[in-house]
Amino acid sequence: MxxxxxxxxxxxxxxxxxxxxxxxxxxxxxxxxxxxxxxxxxxxxxxxxxxxxxxxxxxxxxxxxxxxxxxxxxxxxxxxxxxxxxxxxxxSPMGVRMVGPVIIKFGTPEQKAFYLPRILSGEDYWCQGYSEPGSGSDLASLKTRAVRDGDEYVINGTKIWTTHAHYANRMFALVRTGDGGRKQDGISFILIDMKSPGITIRPIITIGGDHEVNQVFFDDVRVPVTNRIGEEGMGWTYGKYLLEFERGGGITSARLRKALGQVVTLAGSDEVGRPIEEASIATRISEIEVDIDALEMTELRIMSALQTGQNPGAVSSMLKLRNSEIKQAITKLGVDVIGYDALVWQPARPLYALNEPTPIAEDELPVVPEYLDGRAYTIFGGTSEVQRDIMAKLMLGL
Structure with a gap:
């Protein structure tokens, strides 16, 4: 705009x-x-x-x-x-956009003084310990447990789909410290040093060929009680607050517009037969442009709220939903635009480390991996179905 x-x-x-x-x-x-x-x-x-x-x-x-x-x-x-x-x-959003706002809102003065400067400088690289096998969309059913032993918690369990855990030196995690009448009760928000004894990281290679995510195992991992954010058993409240920033704490429309522009450039290329001249391709480009414009206006309203110290609120679910769907629409369009070149697979990672000639143009190399990796957009951070449920309950009152 x-x-x-x-x-x-x-x-x-x-x-x-x-x-x-x-x-x-x-x-x-x-x-x-x-x-x-x-x-x-x-x-x-x-x-x-x-x-x-x-x-x-x-x-x-x-x-x-x-x-x-x-x-x-x-x-x-x-x-x-x-x-x-x-x-x-x-x-990386894990520190700046996700755990940072939680520490700012709910952390102790000591936690703020220690962690916030390290997030700002990049000294700490964070990963998120939320999902578990069997506890993805139903996150409140998580089973990783932290048992208090004096001034420490002893953690046992596992987290999965842990993005960049193989790089991170710190994790923010939801763990069960007690039980209550609801699944959401008895969950605490803990900050974990990834160098602690008893942590094992197992890589998971995505369908796009990338090592982004992992499964992390905790075997009698000891964490100081002072690493707990807020009150014991209140982690579900803090975790939901964090998810609002994960889903709606930034401006995604600008990068969506950039991604669409790259696909449009490919579509106008003689190398792939100029598919931009096809009516169906041109129509899809126009539809995505309109969707990005609408998303951008909503994001601008959220930016105004954040600037005054407010959290994104339930509208973050709408932003996450639309960002995911638009991203997938762009990556699908990219695959259709490059046509038969989409059958060429480059297994080497990272792609930017390649120095030898490739059978297709360099700007086509990430198109298929982006499409495949992008299938996860409507799953991670809360599935699209979960986002629609939140919107129905908190925005529409259904």
């Missing part, structure tokens, strides 16, 4: 562009473009995170007193759209 900016906002837009020009190296830009995974590898996201941290721009959703920048919603939108347009890597 086109917006009219005032002089101060135009100056900020130029500042963002200058920052990107100074810090986005050609190698980082190429690596970002060739990453089909949901998250960028730390060797890509890390340098970008550190550059943003040095500038004070790494946590735009945080309050100023916690280390966030003094941005207006317009500046936040400018920053996100300029980064997307330039093709910058994304910062």
């Amino acid at each position: 086109d917006f009219s900016f005032n002089a101060e906002e135009r100056a900020f837009q130029q500042e963002v562009r200058d920052f990107i020009a100074a810090n986005l190296t050609p190698d980082l830009k190429r690596a970002a473009a060739l990453t089909p995974s949901v998250f960028y590898e730390p060797d890509i996201s890390g340098p970008w995170h550190r550059a943003l941290a040095a500038k004070g721009w790494v946590a735009p959703g945080w309050p100023v007193e916690a280390g966030g920048p003094t941005w207006t919603p317009a500046q936040r939108w400018i920053f996100e759209t300029e980064c997307a347009a330039a093709g910058t890597p994304g910062v």
Whole structure:
């Protein structure tokens, strides 16, 4: 969308562009473009995170007193759209967008003083310990248990689909510390050092060929009680708060628009026969553009709420649902656009490490892995069915 900016906002837009020009190296830009995974590898996201941290721009959703920048919603939108347009890597959301807001809201002064600076600097790399075998959409049925032993909890159990656990040095996890009348009772929110004895990480290779997720096992893992966020047994409340930021704490429309633009470029290429000239392809492009515009307007409203210290609320489920569906529509369109080239499979990972010639153009390499990995968008972070249930109950009152 086109917006009219005032002089101060135009100056900020130029500042963002200058920052990107100074810090986005050609190698980082190429690596970002060739990453089909949901998250960028730390060797890509890390340098970008550190550059943003040095500038004070790494946590735009945080309050100023916690280390966030003094941005207006317009500046936040400018920053996100300029980064997307330039093709910058994304910062891992686990620390900045997910556990960070929970610590800010519910953490003790000691927890804030220790963890928040390490999240901002990138010293800590986080993963999420929510889902378990048999406890995915029905997360409240989780069985990983933490038994108190003096000043420590002893944790036994397993977590699955744990994105980037093989890189993380810290995990935020929901564990069962007691039992109650409801499944949601007796769950606590614990911060775990991934170097603790008794933790085993088993890789899971996705259908797209990427090592993004893992299964993590806990065998008598000892964690200090001081690593618990808030009250014992109240973890379900804190976990739901975190999910609001996971589902609706950022601006995804800008990167969706960038992804669609890349597919449009492919569709207009002679290498794939210019499918953009087909009416069905052109129609699908137009439909996705309209969907992105609608999502963007909703995100702008949420940015205004976040800037005043509010949490996203139930509308985050709508944002997550639409982002997932639009992303899948774009990746499916990409596969259809490249046609027979989609039958070429490149097993090597990461794609950006390839130096030898490939049988298809380099910008086509991530198309099929992105499509395959993107099937998970409507599952992780709460399935689309769960999001519709939340919207029906909390937004429509059904």
